[in-house]
Amino acid sequence: MADDGMLLNFELPSDAFASTKSFRGGGWKDRHTAKKSFQYGRKKAQERAVGSMPRFDEVRSEDEGLILPNPRPAKRPRIEDAEGLQSTYRPSAGINRSGQATTIHGSSKTPKDGVISSLFSFNPQSAPSYPKPAMEAEEIVQPSNAPLEDELANFTSLGLSPTLAAHLLRKLGIKAPTAIQRKAIEQLCAAHADAFIQAETGSGKTLAYLLPIVERLMQLSKQMKTAGTGLNRESGLFAIVLSPTRELSKQISAVLESLLACCHWIVSGTVIGDHIDNTEVLDVSKVRWLVLDEGDRLMELGFEKDIQKIVGVLNLRRKKVVDSSLADLPERRCTVLCSATLKGNVEQLKHTTLKDAASIAVDEDMSTADASSENKAAAFSAPAQLKQSYVLVPSKQRLVTLVATLRQAFKRKGSVAKCVVFISCADSVDFHFDLLTQQSLTAGEGAAAEPKDDATPTQQSIPKHSNKIAQGNSISETRTHGLATAISSDQNQVQLFRLHGSLQQSTRTSTLMAFTKCTDPSVIVCTDVASRGLDLPNIDLVIEYDPPFSKDDHLHRVGRTARAGRDGRAMIFLAPGCEEGYVDILKDCGPRNITRHGADEMLKKGFSPSIGVVGDKDWQEAATTWQLDIERWALAHPKHLEQARRAFQSHVRAYATHVAAERSIFDMGQLHFGHLAKAFALRDKPGSIRVPGQRPGQNEGRKSNDARKASAGRAAAGSTKRGRADDDFEDQTPTDKEAGRRRTQAKLKSMGGASEFNLG
Template sequence: MDPSPNTNEALTETRFSDLKPPLSEDIIEALLRSGPPGFEFCTPVQAATIPLLCSHKDVAVDAATGSGKTLAFVLPLVEILRRSTSYPPKPHQVMGVIISPTRELSTQIYNVAQPFVSTLPNVNSVLLVGGRDVRADMKIIEEEGCNLLIGTPGRLSDIMERMDILDFRNLEILILDEADRLLEMGFQKQVNSIISRLPKQRRTGLFSATQTEGVEEMAKAGLRNPVRVEVRAESKSASLTNSKIPFGLHLEYLVCEADKKSSQLVDLLVRNKNKKLIVYFMTCACVDYWGLVLSKIPALKSISLIPIHGDKKQNARDKALASFTKASSGVLLCTDVAARGLDIPGIDYVVQYDPPQDPKMFNHRVGRTARLGKEGRSIVFLLPEEEDYVEFMRRRGVFCQEKKCSEEASDVIPIIRSLAMKDRAVYEKGKRAFVSFVHGYKEHECSYILRWQSLEIGKLAMGYGLLHVPSMSEVKQKRLSSEGFSPVEGVLKFEDIKFKDKSKEKQRKQNLQAKKEKLEDKKRERDKKNSKKAVNASSATADSKKRKLTGKQRQTIQTAEDEEEMARDYRLLKKLKKGSIEEDDFAKLTGADDF
């Protein structure tokens, strides 16, 4: 019996098995094994691109995020390798290369490709990304061989330069994924280096969510008479036709004061505690801080919070993503390191706590949900002075509906401040996050709307639950007002706040003692120099006067000097008894150690 027709509006009526030239039976079976029900149907970008690449055409693909681009190049790549005259390849004969901008995206592509590459018994694929020992990668290649390279530009170009054993003469296909991002991240040099080592007689696929001038230039340089494939997500609203926003995505914005943002965020997380969310912050330090603070708020105790950002070690990032991907609910706290290309299933809600520095990242962030025709929600938090951002995005084809602040949101600021007073880790991470946010805010590309001079720094510090407004040049020079900040009453000295972690507190005390001793050493050295200068000056004056004084006058001066020396020694003795100075210091200062 013929399978039921496709009911997913984000898919076409074209089955993978209907494509011409036809895909092999092994590929069709792998698709049915690895995909969900209804996976036999193509997305528009897959239906348009796979036949072209399989027909030996170069392609330049411009498609919305979440449109199924990865399979659009993985399936034809496997078919091209299967049909190659060089198949089966020798162990170090490279037949395909896939370049992507980030480690996470490269890893995702590698994992998506494995079920299909495994249908080619004699083809070995290798993942090459930074954050791992390059010598370990080289050893794997030497011992196991490699026919398909998948990785980031830096590591790929490094391996190519180091290893003469790799043979690219029979390379069949090159894929450049997220080409616009490759250029934005400054990988032009590495990409050019890789392409220069590859034969010109090859198939090339260039995939991008946005076509920039740089991408156009790359297409001219690396592709031969490419076929342009442009796919836009359809929209429920006629005014949104050809939008790059995924079908089925409900976009909202929430305007609230800076000192209310954190309370509104906690309220939103509590209301969606059984769902899967991604929350985007401006900086790595912000992710670290809110990851720590939110995990300690009682109302969020039952929610799994997973932080990830670019400053974390690669192994930690991989584990965090794997954990969140497997989870049925939870919250991923992240920077834009997780904004592009990553296909994490089941994201219900995307929360932009801070608008992205680069407005192009807005679409990529919200594109983590409502993928392949599914429903999804997204909300961006805006300060009152940022409300023009809504109109700015509307002119870019992104339409958001206003959402009112929750009146039932509990004030979490007292909780956060209490945490900071009890644990120095919270106190210090909060200051670091706040400062990094202000500095990051100054780097906004649409600074004519998001003006850092308009930041209400006092309210912002309150929203972060800080105990005081950090000392910053922008505040010292009164370019930003701290009005709206309420000091904590009865707080102990900030330097007396201790780490809950005993080992950290021990290290802090050691650092403080070392700093104190260093300052004391500098003071003693300074006093010693000043004393020496004074003695030298006095001696010179005395010698000058001695030549003109009578014997009686010289005797009077000598007596006064002797009395002054005795008084100085007596003062030092009193300090010794009080413990203000050590015996060694007393001996040095009185000259007793000369005997």
Template sequence: MDSSSNINKALTETRFSDLEPPLSDDIIEVLERSGFEFCTPVQAATIPKLCSRKDVAVDAATGSGKTLAFLLPLVEILRISTSYPPKSHQVMGVIISPTRELSTQIYNVAQPFVSTLPNVNSVLLVGGRGKVEADMETIEKKGGNLLIGTPGRLLDIMERMEILNFRDLEILMLDEADRLLGTEFQKQVNDILSRLPKQRRTGLFSATQTEGVEELAKAGLRNPVRVVVRAESKSESSQQLTNSKTPSGLHLEYLECEADKKSSQLVDLLIENKNKKLMVFFMTRASVDYWKLVLSQIPTLKSMSLIRIHGKMKQNARDRALSSFSEASSGVLLCTDIAARGLDIPGIDCIVQYDPPKDPDDFIHRVGRTARLGRQGRAIVFLLPKEEDYVEFMDQREVPLQERKCSENASDVIPIMRSAAMKDRAVLEKGLKAFVSFVRAYKEHKCFDIFRWRELEIGKLGMGYGLLYLPSMSEVRQHRLSTEGFTPVEGVNFEDIKFKDKSREKQRQQKLEKARKEKQQKEKSEKGKKSSEMVVDACATTESYKVSRKRKLSGKQRARNRKLTGKQRQSIQKAEDEEEMAREYRLERKRRKGLIKEEDEPDA
């Protein structure tokens, strides 16, 4: 595999119009209209190779312009294809990315360039925007020559629509290839690849190439070129220029503090940047929901716009959140790693990682949402004292971190958070859920030798979450995690805390009433069952007495029989036999006359 390596500046001195093989005039015109004249390093290194019909595996810093690096060659390859112009259901190109938001962004960026190709129709295929049948109907009516989407929806379409013809596919692009080839999407991507012709151009793009990507490059790419673009980073301690996987304009910091101080430090940081645009990353969806709710209760943050986004939200809500945050000049986006990859949101000043990501590769993607295309930006990751080895670990991965001191002026917000939980059950319940979800996600951290969940100080962590009491968790009970530092709230019946939302409180009261009735019914049923059992026991005692009495009478009868002479016993037996014969004779006569059926006869 060939190798090409560059040191990233904001832009190179290479113009798009100077690239060889040359880009078409239509493409150059669209670029000039959009304000693009000079290439970024990854664009200058990648576009000529793809246009020269070479497969590429691109490893470049986030925010370096990878989207245009694969879109422009893709459009040019389709333009000069022997099958151009294609038939309506002839698929010429496929672009796959791991998230709906990223696929949508790629689709929108592609439209001005694809529009320079007459009779070529591009289709966005992602879930959450409607049923798959709607996409199928669109393709049937308008065709689909370029498919852009997520693995799940794309594979679904391929399996359902035999009308699509992939035999003349020219090019396949995998954006965020490391994630696409990870365990989450590996099966779907492999199924897609098995349906595509091997004679094609393939591009793999990511900021963090993995062994999986390497294996695919060896197995599926022909004469591949490896393009590695590293950013230039200056160490404050040595003032030496070093290679980094993060953008050159990004200043990376870590803030080390105890778990019960994190929330106060976060609020202080948000106040400090109240007129700026920030993204705050959490490890779980429940954490995003909780911190959105509880931070809105902090008086000093009332004027700030707090927006949340995570994968459990409906797609329309996710779209609105991204659109609102993108258009805002300031505010905070509280998010999970669904917003970590590829999204190009303008004007982000600072990235805050309240929880370090479970996968260290996602660290690079998270911080890459700022300092894009040569701009300046800042990123801060919160670490507990026992997690300090993470700094050296990231330094070995070419991601140097500088220490940031805790603010001594940060106000204690825990009393405010607890007061909010006392006034609104939603805060109480979401806090408990977020706490539990964080602990269980922490257990799954890939850097388990640094993030040791058995050493979590649950007490301090619970205080940092503003909990009124610690939830009963198996992790706490069985492994005896430290609850030191937690001060439970005394003299409060937590069941009396109501939802501020009256409709939710009404629903809760209805559920409680239903539960009370079911409990009463169960107790009544159990009481009736117990009474029945007592009656049965009494009956059983009575029957036992009768049987015992009968046995006694039989014993007396046998005693009397023993006193009879042999002649007397014969007379008694003869009388019984004659009576039996007479009874059978009467039955036989009735049977012959049809007065009784055999099944009506009494048992002998």
């Protein structure tokens, strides 16, 4: 008791006023060891003293009733729910691993549906970001795939007839060629020789090889008319274009039909499958042009033997034309190989199908014959005008961060017209589509619960089957379109589409057409089936929600935007830790700069209230409330829960299929399965997530030929390509990853094996 009557209630250590113990004599190591031993003993004594205090949230003084905080919080009781699962009731406040106070939001009642964890606690920390250098005046970057502005770079000067050049200008609105079109058209119109075309995505490779073929056929038709005959359907087949996917084939056919509008006597068609042996009326003896589009993708999907067979059949069935009207038809066949990259398998295809080929590329170094393959592959990059960024997102915050990013992108009407979200597997696409279009899901501040009449796309832009919904409020195999209630607002209604290779071909075609013609702001969630060659108009933003399986896949994904000289943005989601190493790969792709974002930054923009002062608690509570809502939504119906589990299971399997060179970045041993499960609205223990069998309705949807070829190609590639989950560490030598490898294999095996990834 002090003289003024105040109570001093504090306690000092018993040795607080003792002199610091000094250590004399002996060597340096002896003194250092003695000092460490003394410090360790003192630390243990303090811990024992604290441990002897009462285990209450507060300590009450018996003398005057003062309350002191207890350094040890009360132990959390374990409670069994109705299903026998042990759940942990967490207090409303705690301390995370970094020592910062966190708040766990949600119901104050004891949870009865598994463990509820906070979005903002126990998340891995990212590498420290260094201060950015002082920004100078931003340099104006010229688009690398835009049409040329040189007055001399017109189509007539390259060898095209005035009729075809005028058609390009008046009917198609194409005023000037791109750089790769200028080189390819000039080369292919001047000489009938094999060629290898390599250029970045969005540079117009399709017109680069179609225009010379159409021009040569128009000249042939003109000569036949002079001889008294004409080119018609009975004249035969003169050109074949092979592409890896049906979507790309239909797109090439659409471009070709638009070109042939000025010469209606030349007819185009589209066939799917191998007709060389099965279609007797298919006469290939007059084929003089063979184009292999997306050659790298053709090899990846396992079409090497099919291509060799087709080339062999064309060589065997080719004969000298005796028809005098076709005397000007070239005697030999011209083969054109198009590829965005020049890897080892493309080199092999090049040597197999081409003879004395001319290399056509924008970069002079890439067109030289003595350039190494490594330098050629490194020269391919993203368009110069593309703005790339990455966001570091902990696994448990992935879903809410995606929603926040899309909300921010479509916050204002007219800000973003269309967006593509790439996801690794078909099951995950279905899950996210169903979740983001749920009418019963709380969409947050300002979101629309029901679609408005003026926000519905025109009937012409919606597939007839797009609004068929199965019972139980679960996704239907035919429903590929809906209002994105989770990201829409009163000011901006957003339409959502889905696309993957396991859908029926008619569904895939109508979905792409609907997305292309939709005049409202729209998002399409899709697998890599939409990453190659497709020219989707007005794509302003590409989000790689799941990292690509290889660097080449990344370049093709981001190539859906910033096409033909237009601006575009691309963002990729990466987890803090080893995945941050992927930033170096992004820099190798050649953008002018890469912007870094944090998950908190995106969540604050997407979940903050539209008016008023914004505090950390506001957007954290909004994000947590939304997360808890979708977890309850997943638990509300067995179909929802199965869908979420199936998506999680397929995602983990797909994660193990990255190329060998990048497996140290996407390390399965460092993947936190528990946190990742939360991103799929799951409260289950990862080891208990087992969904055997195929996805419901998968047998109904006819599996496409390219998906079957993909499975066969990956199985044949083994560990040298994407391989299986059992081989995902075969090319890694550090022995310290052996334990993580075995644990990963055990978890994958417990989830039903890894033979089916559903990547299509």
